[in-house]
Amino acid sequence: MARAAGILPLLDRIRFMRVRRASAAKNRAFLEGNPGFSPPPLWWMHDMYRHTSFDQYWRTGRETSAVIAAKIDTHLDAVRPRIADWGCGLGRVVRHLPARYERTGFDYNPQAIAWDTDHIPGVQFLKNDLLPPLPVEDASFDAVYALSVFTHLSAEGHKRWIAEIERVLAPRGIFIGAFHVRPPAGQLLPAEQAQFDAGELVVRGGVKEGSRTFTAHHPEAYLRDTLFKDFEIVEGPTALFGQTLFVVRKH
Numbered sequence: 001m002a003r004a005a006g007i008l009p010l011l012d013r014i015r016f017m018r019v020r021r022a023s024a025a026k027n028r029a030f031l032e033g034n035p036g037f038s039p040p041p042l043w044w045m046h047d048m049y050r051h052t053s054f055d056q057y058w059r060t061g062r063e064t065s066a067v068i069a070a071k072i073d074t075h076l077d078a079v080r081p082r083i084a085d086w087g088c089g090l091g092r093v094v095r096h097l098p099a100r101y102e103r104t105g106f107d108y109n110p111q112a113i114a115w116d117t118d119h120i121p122g123v124q125f126l127k128n129d130l131l132p133p134l135p136v137e138d139a140s141f142d143a144v145y146a147l148s149v150f151t152h153l154s155a156e157g158h159k160r161w162i163a164e165i166e167r168v169l170a171p172r173g174i175f176i177g178a179f180h181v182r183p184p185a186g187q188l189l190p191a192e193q194a195q196f197d198a199g200e201l202v203v204r205g206g207v208k209e210g211s212r213t214f215t216a217h218h219p220e221a222y223l224r225d226t227l228f229k230d231f232e233i234v235e236g237p238t239a240l241f242g243q244t245l246f247v248v249r250k251h
């Protein structure tokens with residue numbers, strides 16, 4: 001209803017003020033306990049993560065990067081693998097990946113890329129546009145991962161970005177993606193649920209594409225038969241902090 005009325009961005013702003021107030025004391029304590037920590041911009045934290053907690057940003061980033069590193073090390077045998085975090089946001093995950101990887105972060109948000117570049121050493125950050133291409137040559141990476149990025153794209157975005165990921169992956173390179181595969185009961189409207197049950201991608205737009213409130217839900221059949229049709233699925237579906245992870249390999 002709020003989406004149809006066009007007031008979702010306003011409600012999200014109000015929510016931000018509430019969330020920021022609620023996390024202020026704990027954030028002050030976190031900064032006191034971690035004097036070397038540069039706090040990311042709170043609005044962009046809320047825009048991406050729906051929270052403004054420094055502790056959560058740091059802790060979940062470390063935990064998620066351990067999962068991603070384990071997948072990379074399981075499925076690749078390069079000594080210094082070239083890894084890309086597409087839709088890296090405020091570098092939550094890529095900053096914690098092992099320094100023995102050659103790390104690149106991409107995002108379409110110029111403020112995020114500017115903050116990352118200024119605050120996260122050892123990682124190259126590059127801006128892209130809402131639609132491809134990425135500013136790199138073919139076969140530039142051994143692995144690309146995208147956490148909660150396809151979950152905010154249109155059907156056209158899905159089609160164009162999976163082809164772009166395939167382009168920038170080296171032969172036999174892997175893509176690791178997190179998707180909305182299991183919507184909680186009652187989350188989708190009846191018509192959306194029917195579409196989902198029929199194996200079709202469900203997209204809720206009406207706001208800026210790529211933002212948190214623009215959402216896409218992915219039936220497993222859609223991932224297997226459409227999105228990953230040109231890849232080999234090597235792992236998944238695996239639960240990952242409320243989303244579902246797949247690892248696929250380029251032929």
Ligand SMILES: C[S@@+](CC[C@H](N)C(=O)[O-])C[C@H]1O[C@@H](n2cnc3c(N)ncnc32)[C@H](O)[C@@H]1O
Pocket residue numbers: 048049086087088089090092093106107108109112128129130131146147148149152209210211212
């Ligand atoms: C929900 S946040 C997740 C951020 C990060 N992957 C993480 O897990 O911490 C979604 C991110 O995708 C980025 N994004 C959305 N559409 C994009 C696009 N077409 N190209 C690059 N980044 C995009 C947003 O700017 C945002 O940083």
